[in-house]
Amino acid sequence: MATGEGWLVLTNDDGIEAPGFEMLVKALHAAGHPIVTFAPKSNHSAAGMRIQLGSPMPLRERHDLIEAWGLKGDAPVRLFELDGTPCDTMIVALDGGLARVAPDIVPRLVVSGVNLGPNLSQDAYHSGTMGAAREAGLYGMPAIASSFTSFETEGMERAVEATVMLVERVLPLLPKVAVNLCRPNVDMDADHVNPWPHEALEHAWAEDSIGAVVTAFQHGELMLNLNVGPDWDGSWSSTRLGTRWYRNAVRFEDAGEGEVATFRIGAASIDHSVVMNGDCDAVDAGSASLSSLPTWPATHPFALEEALLAQALRAGEDGWPLWLNRQP
Numbered sequence: 001m002a003t004g005e006g007w008l009v010l011t012n013d014d015g016i017e018a019p020g021f022e023m024l025v026k027a028l029h030a031a032g033h034p035i036v037t038f039a040p041k042s043n044h045s046a047a048g049m050r051i052q053l054g055s056p057m058p059l060r061e062r063h064d065l066i067e068a069w070g071l072k073g074d075a076p077v078r079l080f081e082l083d084g085t086p087c088d089t090m091i092v093a094l095d096g097g098l099a100r101v102a103p104d105i106v107p108r109l110v111v112s113g114v115n116l117g118p119n120l121s122q123d124a125y126h127s128g129t130m131g132a133a134r135e136a137g138l139y140g141m142p143a144i145a146s147s148f149t150s151f152e153t154e155g156m157e158r159a160v161e162a163t164v165m166l167v168e169r170v171l172p173l174l175p176k177v178a179v180n181l182c183r184p185n186v187d188m189d190a191d192h193v194n195p196w197p198h199e200a201l202e203h204a205w206a207e208d209s210i211g212a213v214v215t216a217f218q219h220g221e222l223m224l225n226l227n228v229g230p231d232w233d234g235s236w237s238s239t240r241l242g243t244r245w246y247r248n249a250v251r252f253e254d255a256g257e258g259e260v261a262t263f264r265i266g267a268a269s270i271d272h273s274v275v276m277n278g279d280c281d282a283v284d285a286g287s288a289s290l291s292s293l294p295t296w297p298a299t300h301p302f303a304l305e306e307a308l309l310a311q312a313l314r315a316g317e318d319g320w321p322l323w324l325n326r327q328p
Contacts, residue, residue: 006034007076007108008111009037009136010025010039010110010111011090011110011112013040013045013046013127013132014115015040015042020156024160025071026069030073031075036093036105039089040083041082041083041084046128048128050128051087051091057083059081059092062080085131086131086135090110094107094139108171108176109174110142110143111144111146112132114160116151117150119227120149120242120244121278127147129145139183140179142178142219145226146162146166147159150230154230158230169320173324180219190219191205192204192308193302193303193304210326212308212311213308216312221303221304225289225290227279228288232287233287235287236318236320237315238290240309241278241293287319
């Protein structure tokens with residue numbers, strides 16, 4: 001494959017040397033995909049979409065990891081670490097960083113993960129893994145977030161395997177060069193975006209809802225969120241965000257008389273309520289949960305209609321979202 005097109009841009013929130021990231025880089029490289037990483041130097045879990053405004057962030061190419069990880073195949077690979085948050089990595093990479101340090105690389109798809117720990121339900125608001133994928137979408141890039149739902153690394157290779165399967169399922173739907181990187185053309189009347197505040201009597205995408213979902217993904221208006229458990233049975237489920245509750249999340253630590261009280265956040269227990277097509281329920285049933293999620297908030301001009309998101313949720317006989325079965 002030519003080095004000027006078709007590259008995967010990888011990031012995460014656990015840091016460039018995290019086990020899940022190393023495993024994913026190795027797996028995608030072994031599968032022959034051109035890879036460039038812009039990953040945080042250190043762990044930024046639960047950073048959400050935090051960015052470091054005005055702060056200098058050193059960028060370093062990790063030639064040592066090429067050797068250490070045995071990345072000696074024919075597929076090209078470049079590994080960069082940034083001393084910043086997951087969203088910082090995407091802003092720097094997509095808004096000039098790649099063009100500066102690796103001008104021959106043209107991105108095709110962003111993959112964030114594989115995260116150690118689940119990103120389900122309201123984790124969508126806190127997750128640095130999902131935050132990076134969403135940030136990529138804001139820059140017009142198709143993006144995937146991927147997570148392993150255990151906090152132990154045993155069995156993590158299953159989530160890596162599923163992520164590679166998903167990447168290779170998605171790539172045929174994407175041109176070799178991202179069509180909307182940095183949004184050179186802004187079309188707020190595109191068929192796939194919400195006409196709000198105007199009430200649409202008919203959906204502009206009604207004649208080809210699947211095509212509209214594919215277009216939304218290609219242009220960054222829709223992202224994919226994958227969650228795979230250690231007991232994954234090989235099945236897939238097209239899901240939406242479920243309902244998940246963190247119980248007894250705050251711990252108090254007595255700092256001593258006359259001193260400031262200390263609190264620590266860390267969920268002691270988690271439970272969820274069952275909902276139709278919920279991501280939590282799919283993972284509990286042993287399936288890989290794959291959610292098609294909107295990138296933009298509800299009232300933004302590039303938001304997606306609920307009716308179109310319902311179309312994105314529709315599953316084929318194999319459990320995958322029906323729109324991913326679209327023939328290119």
